[in-house]
Amino acid sequence: MVETHVLPAAPLVAAIDLGSNSFHMMVARIEHGEMRPVERLAEPVQLASGMRNGALCDDAIARGLECLARFRQALDTLKPGRVRIVGTNALRVARNGRHFRTVAEKVVGHPVEVISGREEARLVYLGVAHTLADDDARLVVDIGGGSTEFIIGERFEPRLMESLHMGCVSYGDRFFGDGKITDKAFEQAYLAAYREVLNIRTAYKRHGWSNVVGSSGTLRSLESVIRAQGWSEAGITGDNLKKLRKQLGKYRSVKELCALAGLSDRRRNVFASGLAISCAFFDALGIEHMSTSSGALREGLIYDLMGRHSHEDVRERSVTAMMQRYGVDEAAARQVEETARYLFVCARESWGLADEDQDLLVWAARLHEVGLAIAHSQFHKHGQYLVERSDLPGFSTTEQIEIGLLVRGHRQKFPQKEFAFKANGLRETLERLCILLRLAVMFKFVIPVDGSPSYHLQVAGRGVSLNVPGSWLQEHPLTQFALQSEQAYLARAGYTLEIARS
Template sequence: MTEQPSYEPESLRIAAVDLGSNSFHMMIAEEFQGEIRTLEKRGEKVQLAAGLDNQNYLSEDAIQRGVDCLAQFGQRLQGMNPDRVVVFATNALRAARNRRAFIDRAEEVLGYPVEVIAGREEARLIYLGVAHTQADDGGQRLVVDIGGGSTEFIIGERFEAKALESLHMGCVSYTKRYFPDGKITAKQFRQAVSAAKQELLNIKAHYRHLGWQSEIGSSGTIRAVEQAIVSNGWGTDGITPEALKSVVDHCLLYDTVDDVDIEGVKPDRRQVFVGGLAILVAVFETLDLKHMRYSDGALREGALWDLVGRSGHEDVRTRTIASMQERFYVDTAQAERVEQTALALFQQIRGDIHARAELAQWLRWAARVHEIGLSIAHSGFHKHGAYLLQHSDMLGFTRQGQMLLAILVRNHRRKIHPEELELLPTRQQGIALWLIRILRLATVLNHSREAYDVPLPEVSIAQDTLCLALPEGWLDNFPLTAQDLEEEADLQKSAGLKVEFR
């Protein structure tokens, strides 16, 4: 079996890279006695969202700005264990129709996979980062994070989020949309505030019904507003409606976004400050906020805590899979049988297919939910299951992760569709095909649903041929399973794959 790489203590540190719509950030830390100790932080204003055209294609200039920034980050991340590094992309790449072009180039210079996360998953990670910076004093808190292309709203208590939402409004997109020529007028500012209020109507009633006892803001816009308030003497502790009005009145004194020169607002923030400010005004007025404090914790800090949870006592993705099993009435006993067989087969050939050990968890999760489509209809249930996995809100999973699960479930029975692998990153395609083949065999071997004991076959690989050896005479005694295996061999052959039984 091929040995997996070992890493020096230096590379056992953890890192999170946040590819935001306005800024890219990198944070490197280490776990120390149950806490995260920050070792290094880097950030750069890339303004990726500013490079989106009307058809949501990223410009070459925007792509190059991002790649140049990540080339620098990649130098610092070299040698770190890939299992201890996460790279998350948010709204700009969620929206970009040519994101694959960016991701391929980004992964080449960075050296690690780039994962696109859904808005609610972004909100969950933001809350996790904020919660770890706050006193554990109970009571529900509202967290608001104004990013470059989206704004996240979370209500939670302690470390548990109770409501998650991501709205399509951000400091870059709103500055671009409502101040397109760079000029600042009171009328344009009111239009931006009004548009943000319209977006907020989607969550207003639900969030006010849940209620909260404290209000916390995170990320660049809210930090800049609070610093402006303190630096100019408009307040001393956090953001209030009165202090916010002072910031607005001062901002409207300038003719263009390039002229904005407010003490406390850094130069690289000024060009998008007015758009973010309009959103914050709308948030205060719509949700009737009285006092907001700023928190240093945000997406990257939450990503690090989530990474610690994965390697420790809790991986939220496993909880999500369990929730889906319950929601769609999965036969968990059958799922466990398929899971155990699939994992046993995987371990026998892992070295031959050069698969990292962590891929076993994707096989495990796929086995646990491979029958969720049965809750919709038996006919084509593998297709129904794939649809659910691709389009559901699955906390902890990235868009690419959900796509991988969907493809495994979609192809676990009937015809194999190798062309669907092209929807995955190039680095995953070859391994994903092996996982599909293993999951299919595990499903066939457990077709009886424990009507009789099924021995674990010995499995090996000869080039691309998958060879299974069962106890002598066993298939003669169980002709239905023998027939199922023959049909499976034919299906794999139709996809250009070869399976042999002996």
């Protein structure tokens, strides 16, 4: 099991959601296993607005970086491991998303992860579930700027999760980009959203739910307008959405929506698109009533972070499930893991490795043979594909890519070109973790004497030295051959491997 790192009493943690519509930051204090919000900030960055040819526009990038520069002040006192910053749909699809992320990390001073649509759905559900008391099956819907998440779950366990490519910002640009509100544009937006929801309708209706909860600012904005019209005390109904659609017909442009009671200025630009999406999924799924929740992605990030520090890391379950799904030899994988842990301890201080680096190494050790489920030939490449493309709850897209690279590099040629695409510091760390994993795999046929390894590793810069007893190599000819081959592989990557007899 990956080692967890217990937080001291009442620590501060923070989560930032780099949404396609708004950037949200939440700082919270953890007391007695509960989250107590200290600060909530939100800015309508509209990162996805104005995307051209699949790229974020310069104005949106500038707005995002300026926002993060302001957020940074609240993060400067927090240590690494207590802050999670995630990007969602806009950064998933943008061609220049990697560039934005690189610059954003320098501005905010912490790593920025990009999460998959289903991981976003899981975290949204986690945030909402902690605000509800009932145990019934529930459908949670979150309309974001570039995607809408649909999750069915019970208590804290999501059962079905999907992320559809329809959001209030992307649909606002697509159907109401000229600032005009017409019946034709609304109908086109409604039909486009309806067709998206049809892709999940059968599976979701078959599973069923008892109540429906909306978690996004878009849905809370609709509820606010409905309440201001005097149509309902709380919640959203299908009938009220129809009334609201009719009411929208009285306005000819987004600017005129300033006269609509209950609608805030920051929500005007995405109100028509958000209403069209809501009408579509209400009709497609046959929803009659929806309540709203204050819980959302940022709350889910905090609760997930709490779980990582309290022996409830969902990533552990994801890796174990993947090992079982693809028939990984658990005993062999655990042996490689234990060796990797030992080598990590040997190299940690000299190479400046962190706890998070050990986690990556351990997960890669457990999954290094997962590609055998496809074929023995090139199984390290098959393994990389499976790790990168599978739904692994708890992992960011970045983490899956990094683990996949380690799996790819655990045997045969050292994947220097693949690592070259990473930033300098990260590339060096991943190369070093890969060397440790390769050595751990080579020692899988070495049986420790009295449970303790008879070899020791020393590292310095790009030099690796393995100290073994005098007759050790002769007693382990297979490992000796592998180490001699490894010397050549590492030399081509700019590393030296020295084998010293003690």
